[in-house]
Amino acid sequence: MGVDCEIGNDGDEAVGVGLEDEKYWPLMPPLPSYGYGREHPGPRFGSLIHGQNLKDVVVTGHNGTIDGQGQTWWKKYRQKLLNNTRGPLVQIMWSTDILISNITLRDSPFWTLHPYDCKNVTIRNVTILAPIFEAPNTDGIDPDSCEDMIIENCYISVGDDGIAIKSGWDQYGIAYARPSKNIHIRNLVVRSMVSAGVSIGSEMSGGVSNVTVENLHVWNSRRAIRIKTAPGRGGYVRHITYQNVTLDNVRVGIVVKTDYNEYADDEYDRKAIPILEDISYTSIHGEGVRVPVRIHGSDEIPGLFFLLHVKTSTFMMSKAT
Incomplete structure (x- = not known):
C-alpha cells in the first residue's frame, strides 16, 4: 500500500498541529522490543502521524510544519501527571521504502521522528526543532531496529x-x-x-x-x-x-x-x-x-x-x- 502525506503546497507554509489534551490521543501497546511503555509500564500514547505495515511511504511538507504542541506534555511529565508514555510526533512501523523530506517537525511531546523496524528509509532536508532546555526526551530522529537508511541534509536543534x-x-x-x-x-x-x-x-x-x-x-x-x-x-x-x-x-x-x-x-x-x-x-x-x-x-x-x-x-x- 502506497501512502503520500503532504503538508501544504508549493509556497504555502502550512502548519499541522497536534492536540494538547491527552484524552484525544489513542493508546498503543508497548513496542515488542521494549516490553514497557518507556516511561511507564503498559500502553503508550500514539503519534500525531502514525503508520504501520506500509510500503512506498512519502511524507513531505513543501517547507510546511508539523507542530506537536509539546509544551503541555513536557509540563505534565515534569509534574508526574501522566500515567502513560508520551508518544512521538511521527512514527512509522514495520514498513519499507519510506521518504520523509522538505518538512519542519517541531515541539514533539517525546521523540520526534521514530521509524521502527523499517527498511529502506530516506530522511532528507528535514528541520527538527524543540527548546534546547525544558523539552525532555525530544530526540530528533530515532532509527530503531531499522535497516538500509539514509539521513542527510538536515538541521536539528532539540532538547535531547x-x-x-x-x-x-x-x-x-x-x-x-x-x-x-x-x-x-x-x-x-x-x-x-x-x-x-x-x-x-x-x-x-x-x-x-x-x-x-x-x-x-x-x-x-x-x-x-x-x-x-x-x-x-x-x-x-x-x-x-x-x-x-x-x-x-x-x-x-x-x-x-x-x-x-x-x-x-x-x-x-x-x-x-x-x-x-x-x-x-x-x-x-x-x-x-x-x-x-x-x-x-x-x-x-x-x-x-x-x-x-x-x-x-x-x-x-x-x-x-
Missing part, C-alpha cells in the same frame, strides 16, 4: 539527542533480535545542549552495525558523538565510522559510556554484556572543546576499547566556565 540509533531494550530487545544496520548519516548540523549530537543507544540490545556518520557539524552542545550502553543490554555496536566531524563550542567531543544503568525492569540479565568493536573516528576537528574524549568503563566490561581508533583529529581546548 539529535539522533539516537536504537534497537530495543534489555531482554526484550535481545528476544526481538532486530538490529539497526546499514545507516548512513551525512551533511547534518546539530545542536543538543543537554545530550549529544549523534548517539548510539542506550537501547541497543538487538545490535547496531555498519553505521557511517560524516560531514557532521555539532555546535553549542553538551556532547558531540556518543555511544551509551550498560551491562544487561546485550547486543553489540560494531563497524561504526565517524569522519569529517566539526565541533564548535562543545563540552565533550567523543563519549563512550558503558555504565548507562537504566533498565526496563528487574528481569534483565546482568550477564548480557554488550560488545563494542571496530569503532573509528577520523578527522574530528573542534574549537572550544573542554574534553576531547571521555570513556566511562564499568566493572563488567573491562578492556573493551582495544578496537576503538581516533585518527587525524584536532581539538582546540576551552576553559570550563
